[in-house]
Amino acid sequence: MSHEQNHHAKTLPSSLEAPDFVTAWRNRALGIAIVAGIASAIFLFTDPLHFLSAYTVGFMMCFTFACGGTALLMLQYVSGGKWGLLLRRPLEAMSRTMPLVALMFIPVAVGMKRLYLWAHPDVIEGLKSGAIQSFNAAAEIHAIEFKHAMFTPTGFVLRAIIYFAILGIFVFLLNSWSLKQAADKPENISKWRVRFENLSGPGIVVYSVVLTGCAIDWVMSMDPAWYSTVWGLRYLVGQGYAVLALGILTVILLSKAEPMKTILRTTEMHDLGKLAFAFVMLNIYLAFAEYLIIWSGNQPEEINWFLDRFRGGWGIIITLDFIFHWVIPFTLLLSRNLKRSKSKLMWVAIWMIFARAFDLFWQIEPNFSKRNLHFTPGILAYITVPVGLIALWTAAYCIQLKARPLVVLNDAELEGILEPEHAH
Numbered sequence: 001m002s003h004e005q006n007h008h009a010k011t012l013p014s015s016l017e018a019p020d021f022v023t024a025w026r027n028r029a030l031g032i033a034i035v036a037g038i039a040s041a042i043f044l045f046t047d048p049l050h051f052l053s054a055y056t057v058g059f060m061m062c063f064t065f066a067c068g069g070t071a072l073l074m075l076q077y078v079s080g081g082k083w084g085l086l087l088r089r090p091l092e093a094m095s096r097t098m099p100l101v102a103l104m105f106i107p108v109a110v111g112m113k114r115l116y117l118w119a120h121p122d123v124i125e126g127l128k129s130g131a132i133q134s135f136n137a138a139a140e141i142h143a144i145e146f147k148h149a150m151f152t153p154t155g156f157v158l159r160a161i162i163y164f165a166i167l168g169i170f171v172f173l174l175n176s177w178s179l180k181q182a183a184d185k186p187e188n189i190s191k192w193r194v195r196f197e198n199l200s201g202p203g204i205v206v207y208s209v210v211l212t213g214c215a216i217d218w219v220m221s222m223d224p225a226w227y228s229t230v231w232g233l234r235y236l237v238g239q240g241y242a243v244l245a246l247g248i249l250t251v252i253l254l255s256k257a258e259p260m261k262t263i264l265r266t267t268e269m270h271d272l273g274k275l276a277f278a279f280v281m282l283n284i285y286l287a288f289a290e291y292l293i294i295w296s297g298n299q300p301e302e303i304n305w306f307l308d309r310f311r312g313g314w315g316i317i318i319t320l321d322f323i324f325h326w327v328i329p330f331t332l333l334l335s336r337n338l339k340r341s342k343s344k345l346m347w348v349a350i351w352m353i354f355a356r357a358f359d360l361f362w363q364i365e366p367n368f369s370k371r372n373l374h375f376t377p378g379i380l381a382y383i384t385v386p387v388g389l390i391a392l393w394t395a396a397y398c399i400q401l402k403a404r405p406l407v408v409l410n411d412a413e414l415e416g417i418l419e420p421e422h423a424h
Contacts, residue, residue: 061242069247094246
């Protein structure tokens, strides 16, 4: 900055730690997790299938935040920009919840025989004899036989261990280097920037491959006959959609107190709103492109996945999903004034997180309620179980937010974010 700019620049507050109300958030989240956990225990014993499928929705949301936070952190290091300095600590905090998310995978692995048709030891004989009920038995028998080398219980668990190990390496390096950068001399800023870029560039490619494997193993394989070449990319964009919404929500709430109150400028908030708008557009583009290609091809081995999600009450759910996931955030984020308003942008971010969870419900539940949507008491598990898991994850996220200063010192973008804003 020039001498005149430096004279008028904002100064950082004396304390850069997360405000005390983050601890209150943690306590509130733990309380919700306990209440939701007790309510969810009822479904564990009365309707274990709905419990496990609902658990998968909650697990995938937590995985979205932890894995997507790591990916968006790497994307910020590669792309640069002052907006990333606002999200740096929240994204790091999200990434450091990865060990908890890895533990959350254990019930999915334990309950795989209920969640995944291919995990049954005698599935092919059961489908042929009718002992295992299925609307698409012939296609499923063919798919299970063809994919048997990949979809085995042992392979399922081993791949999950590999996925979390690879992601854990990136989480460790990004977070440990961040601490070392903050403690280093200011003249070494460029050295650290190059180091982060060299890790994050290949890291984004590795992340894309790992995420594709996770999405195929944990969600797509619930219907063994279903496949889509854009499935991994849809989950990649979906993670960006939800993580950016959570990041925006976090910095706006933190800006009620220092130090975020000083560094959250309207300019960067507007930039975050525009980035969220881009993810909304890309999300609906990929979803519609996948649907259009499969529907126009009209191949029996491909079209049944969509038919199961259109028939009966599912037609209402997909209509709501389209409205929740795209129409509402797209319409609202068109507004320049909304993107520059903390209160309005905060509610849009909350809505986007809800919409992502609703989309996961639409993807997962029809695997177990094909041809019609039955509003049985067990369907309430899709409220209590995901809420409990997300609340538990939120408590861990708050603990990580308190673990480090919210402002990243010794960074090239710090001076720019402290400059006075210009009216435009």
